Amino acid sequence: MRINFLNRTRSSDSSRLPLIYGAGSLLVLLILWTLSTSVLGWIDPMTLPSPAEVVARFGNLIVEPFSGSTLAGHVGASLYRWALGVGAAVLLGVPVGILFAWLPGFRAVFNPIFEVLRYIPPFAWVPIAILWFGASTATQAMVVFIAAFPACVINAQLGVQQVDPILVRAARVLGAGQGAMLRRVVVPVAAPAIFTGLRIAISNGWMALVGAELVVGKVGLGFLISQGQNNDSVSTIFVGIIAIGSLGVIIDTLLQRSETVLLPWRKPRAQRDG
Amino acid sequence: MTSNKVAFVGAGATLLWVAIWAWLTREGGPVSELFFPSPGDVLDRLIMFWSRPYIGSTLMGHILSSLSIVLAGWVLGGIVGVPLGIAMAWWTRLKWIVFPIFQLIRPVPPLAWIPLTLLWIGIGDAARIFVVFIAALVPWVMNSMHAVYSVDKLLIDAGRTLGANDRKILTRIVIRSAIPTLLAGARIALGNAWTTLVAAELLAATAGLGYVALNASRMLDTDVLVVAMLLIGLLGVMLSALMGLAARMFAPWVKNDRNGG
Numbered sequence: 001m002r003i004n005f006l007n008r009t010r011s012s013d014s015s016r017l018p019l020i021y022g023a024g025s026l027l028v029l030l031i032l033w034t035l036s037t038s039v040l041g042w043i044d045p046m047t048l049p050s051p052a053e054v055v056a057r058f059g060n061l062i063v064e065p066f067s068g069s070t071l072a073g074h075v076g077a078s079l080y081r082w083a084l085g086v087g088a089a090v091l092l093g094v095p096v097g098i099l100f101a102w103l104p105g106f107r108a109v110f111n112p113i114f115e116v117l118r119y120i121p122p123f124a125w126v127p128i129a130i131l132w133f134g135a136s137t138a139t140q141a142m143v144v145f146i147a148a149f150p151a152c153v154i155n156a157q158l159g160v161q162q163v164d165p166i167l168v169r170a171a172r173v174l175g176a177g178q179g180a181m182l183r184r185v186v187v188p189v190a191a192p193a194i195f196t197g198l199r200i201a202i203s204n205g206w207m208a209l210v211g212a213e214l215v216v217g218k219v220g221l222g223f224l225i226s227q228g229q230n231n232d233s234v235s236t237i238f239v240g241i242i243a244i245g246s247l248g249v250i251i252d253t254l255l256q257r258s259e260t261v262l263l264p265w266r267k268p269r270a271q272r273d274g
Numbered sequence: 275m276t277s278n279k280v281a282f283v284g285a286g287a288t289l290l291w292v293a294i295w296a297w298l299t300r301e302g303g304p305v306s307e308l309f310f311p312s313p314g315d316v317l318d319r320l321i322m323f324w325s326r327p328y329i330g331s332t333l334m335g336h337i338l339s340s341l342s343i344v345l346a347g348w349v350l351g352g353i354v355g356v357p358l359g360i361a362m363a364w365w366t367r368l369k370w371i372v373f374p375i376f377q378l379i380r381p382v383p384p385l386a387w388i389p390l391t392l393l394w395i396g397i398g399d400a401a402r403i404f405v406v407f408i409a410a411l412v413p414w415v416m417n418s419m420h421a422v423y424s425v426d427k428l429l430i431d432a433g434r435t436l437g438a439n440d441r442k443i444l445t446r447i448v449i450r451s452a453i454p455t456l457l458a459g460a461r462i463a464l465g466n467a468w469t470t471l472v473a474a475e476l477l478a479a480t481a482g483l484g485y486v487a488l489n490a491s492r493m494l495d496t497d498v499l500v501v502a503m504l505l506i507g508l509l510g511v512m513l514s515a516l517m518g519l520a521a522r523m524f525a526p527w528v529k530n531d532r533n534g535g
Binding site: 017022024029047104105107112113116121124125126128130132206207210214215225226228232234241244249 | 279280283284287288290291309366367369370371372373374375378379381382383385386387388389390392393394468469470472473476477483484487488490491494496499500502503504506507508510511
């Protein structure tokens, strides 16, 4: 046995070998899945549908409404609620985070509330959201907001704390007022951290949305898979899971791309959880 | 502001917030108890809940039900995840084979597996343990892998120069110096497990704090609902604090990150 991991930068980043292995492994998995379901019939299709069935179901859901909407309708409903919740969390959370770092008095007053609320997991808010808003868009958006808000606050605060005091003093000596200081010195330095917070907020929000939709609602991807469960349709659940996972990846990739465009001066990312 | 002053203002602010809460939810106040309970009601309910059962068990019964499932899923995740993560870092080929499958599963929120689990194993402890297991597995594996990668290569070279064989390098150098990162992974895994369990209890449970919260919401028992929410938060903090303690015990040479997520 050789210790391979010492050579990992040399062997895994440049060569095509990992790609070949990875593709091979996924291919084997797909073949095993096909063999055990449609070819050899080891597994009951009610338990695990074949890949072909899942693809067929996917096509079917795109054209025909299931539980009230087509796949596009469910995706649209989920994205809308998610955008509402995350949007509110960013609009409120980033300023709060900046104020937390900028004004220690403000932080001292509001931090106790923030700490208590942030340690209650977003899903624990689902029952009270249902009580307040019923099975409405507001319920889902509130749960998304709760999941996304702490990451916005914490990362904005962290970003502002990273600002070099010398820069602030230099700007003050050069005659910058509070407003100019915030706009021209603090925000550009803090922007990468704020963006990291945004990314975490967005993925936390997406996760929480799925949970909220599973419990309550009449449309959305989480609702789609819970309806799949109620109708004993594993293939519908599979389509829902695949849609949720791939939308998450697409959103995160878009954000990563936009970060390099919007913040070309950013330093290597320091990640921080919500 | 000095830290003393901050603590003073913080304590004062906390009292003020509770006072505002009490004033808003007072009898005949602007917020009805069907919308949000008063602090007194919450406290009364907490004491009553301790001795009298609510939907099947007393408070302790629900708490133990939640905790036992979280621990089961978390430990199972560790039993599978840590060896898998270390092995993936140790044998690059294994990583090439397993990692793509992992990357495929990772973006799916653990909760999305609940309906599938319910169809496959039905409502019961096993379904919740499985979902918690999935939620805990990813951080277990990723951190175990990174823990091995983070080992100082100089130590390994030194060990080899001094005549250690591969097994000794793994057990005496790699695993030992990887302990802090492993513990960090354990902590994240436990946090994920707890969050996911609450959601799983909303969907498939006959006991547990999440189940209590959802039922309280349906019966408009806002005081029970707030008790359950606060306890869920408190237990989450306690689990995280326990993991911090474990880190200080097993890896005392590392400065702890106090704000570990």
